[in-house]
Amino acid sequence: MPQENSKEVEGLYNELGTGYEDAFEQNLAQIRFVRSAVEQLSAASFVLDIGCGTGKPTGSEVVGAGHKFLGVDSSTTMIDAAKRNVPGAYFEVIDMLDYDGPSNQVDAVFAIFATFTLSHAETMKLVKNIGSWLKPGGFLFVGSMSAEALDTAEWTSPDTETGVVKRWFLGNQVESRVYTEKGWQHLAEVGGFEIVARTVEPFTPPTDQKSDYEPHLYLTLRKSA
DSSP, rough: OOOHHHHHHHHHHHHHHTHHHHTTOOHHHHHHHHHHHHHHTTTOEEEEEEETOOOOOHHHHHHHHHEEEEEESOOOOHHHHHHOTTTSSSSEEEEETTOOOOTEEEEEEEESSSSSSSSHHHHHHHHHHHHHHHEEEEEEEEEBBBGGGOOTTTTTTTTTTTEEEEEEETTEEEEEEEHHHHHHHHHHHHHHEEEEEEEEEEEEOOGOOOOOOEEEEEEEEEEEO
């Protein structure tokens, strides 16, 4: 990942099923980030989660705080799990690139570890789409990996500040797209955002999950008012 065939990506996550949740449910830094994000929302916000996976922790935290939540994911297995995990939310099986969101009506969008499978062009398209869905002053909360914390010498493009890194993920060798700090700044400008917070948190999945260490990057972006 990135994968040219979206069906290949969908098939991988359908195969992983709840194994993904087992490996990453104890990611305490992610939980802290989501809770901090939710605290920044106005009462009864409309929140969209793209690539929502099993609905945890984002959906459960958002709904628990009294907000309206819609999660979209291309994997039917993930959406089925999400419906069980977060019964008070709404979910839809659809590729995030095909989702046609409402213009200027969303208060916040979460994209937690959702863009690894995208090409650079697809990431640019998605960021522009998110910018069109959000209300002025709305939030985009991103989870990714820090390119600076990885060995980027052989794969980072000096033009786009992005590249692909190979890693083990739940027993599968995959490719993940990551961006440097400058790369994220460029994406923010494309979507009409300002980066207001950035943190990097190390995460090592349990050894029995056959996954590599990941330097997780958490970004808070805000759409221009």
